[in-house]
Amino acid sequence: MRMRKKKNLHPRMEACGDCWIRRPEELRGHWRELYPQAKNLEVELGCGKGRFTAGTAKAQPDTLLIAVEKVPDAMVVAMERAMDEGLQNVFFIDADAARLPELFAPGEVARIYINFCDPWPKSNQKKRRLTHGNFLKKYRQVLKPGGQIHSKTDNDKLFEFSVEELPQFGFTLSEVTRDLHANGPVGVMTDYEAKFYAEGKNINRCVATMVDWTEPVEKNEITE
Numbered sequence: 001m002r003m004r005k006k007k008n009l010h011p012r013m014e015a016c017g018d019c020w021i022r023r024p025e026e027l028r029g030h031w032r033e034l035y036p037q038a039k040n041l042e043v044e045l046g047c048g049k050g051r052f053t054a055g056t057a058k059a060q061p062d063t064l065l066i067a068v069e070k071v072p073d074a075m076v077v078a079m080e081r082a083m084d085e086g087l088q089n090v091f092f093i094d095a096d097a098a099r100l101p102e103l104f105a106p107g108e109v110a111r112i113y114i115n116f117c118d119p120w121p122k123s124n125q126k127k128r129r130l131t132h133g134n135f136l137k138k139y140r141q142v143l144k145p146g147g148q149i150h151s152k153t154d155n156d157k158l159f160e161f162s163v164e165e166l167p168q169f170g171f172t173l174s175e176v177t178r179d180l181h182a183n184g185p186v187g188v189m190t191d192y193e194a195k196f197y198a199e200g201k202n203i204n205r206c207v208a209t210m211v212d213w214t215e216p217v218e219k220n221e222i223t224e
Contacts, residue, residue, distance in 0.1 A: 006073045013072065016079035016092075021066075024093040029105035031064060035089050038064035040110035043142075045097050045130060046070075046117055048191060050078025055188035056113075057082065057090040065090040068097065097130055097138070104142040112139055114151040116192045119158040131162035136169040140210060149208040152180065154196050159204035166206075170213025176206045 006012065013020060021027065027034070031041055039062045047053045047067035057065045067090060069075040075092055082090050095103060117130040127134055131151065139149060149171065153159050156178070163173060180186050180203040193203060 006076055009072060009076060012076050012080065016076065016083055019079055019082055019087075019091050021091050021093045024066075024095060024103045028103055029108060031066065031104070031108065034091060035064040038062060038089065040064070041066065041104075041108055042111040042113065043068060043100070043104070043109050044113040044115070046115065047078050047092070048074050048116075050075075050081040051194070052113070052115055052188050052190040053078055053090060054081045054085055054087060057087045058085065059188060061089060063089060067092045068095050070094065070096060097135060100138050101141040106141060107144040107147075109142045110144055110147050112143065112147075112149045114149060115190050116153055117158075119153070119155040121155075121157065126161070129158065129161065131158070131165055133165055133169050136166065136171070137215070140170060140213070143210050145210065147210045149210075150205075151208070152190075152193065152203055152205045154192070154201055154203055156202075156204065159206075163206060166208045170211055171208035172211055174207045174209065178202060178204050180205045 032038055041064045042056075044053055044056070044065060044067045047069045050067065053065065053067045057063070067075075067078060069078065069092065072094060075094060079092050082092075093103070114130050118128070120126060120128040126132055129135075149166070151162060153162075159178070163176060166173060181197050185197065189197065196203060
């Protein structure tokens, strides 16, 4: 669903300047300086309107959370939400997930959240899925040893793709469920998730932990 254009977007973005990082590449390797008391740095890919972002930041005051969102009309709502709640441990950047290695130093990130990302359902679109191997290799460049990916989706086919793809790129799976809220609400929800829960839609979730892994050499890369 396309996000409706927000009125006065630019001044609203500017009003959130305290939590909006305009040049994130300049903080690579130095993100902790924004919130020195943080025990961990976590990244959320595609924060949308920020319900999960604000809820997670509030529940984990000793964590520095960096929310990534490519749609300014959604991000401004998330930033306003964080500002209204007085959160000091969450910051927002407008960037693509493919840029993570440019924005974070090796081992700088403890956890990545991927919630309800675009499933890109056509077979010729699979490389655009945020759990495709091309992205997983980028996440490995910024996650610390034992770092994790926490993923939730309402799309069953995307989930099956993800649980097959993740182990092939050096991640072990745990907490795998295809009906997260079967016995009542669990954890902090996103806006989409709350809507789906109210409709009785099942939610898939898994945790992927990074382990040692050596990328296989492709046959066409082998030289004589």
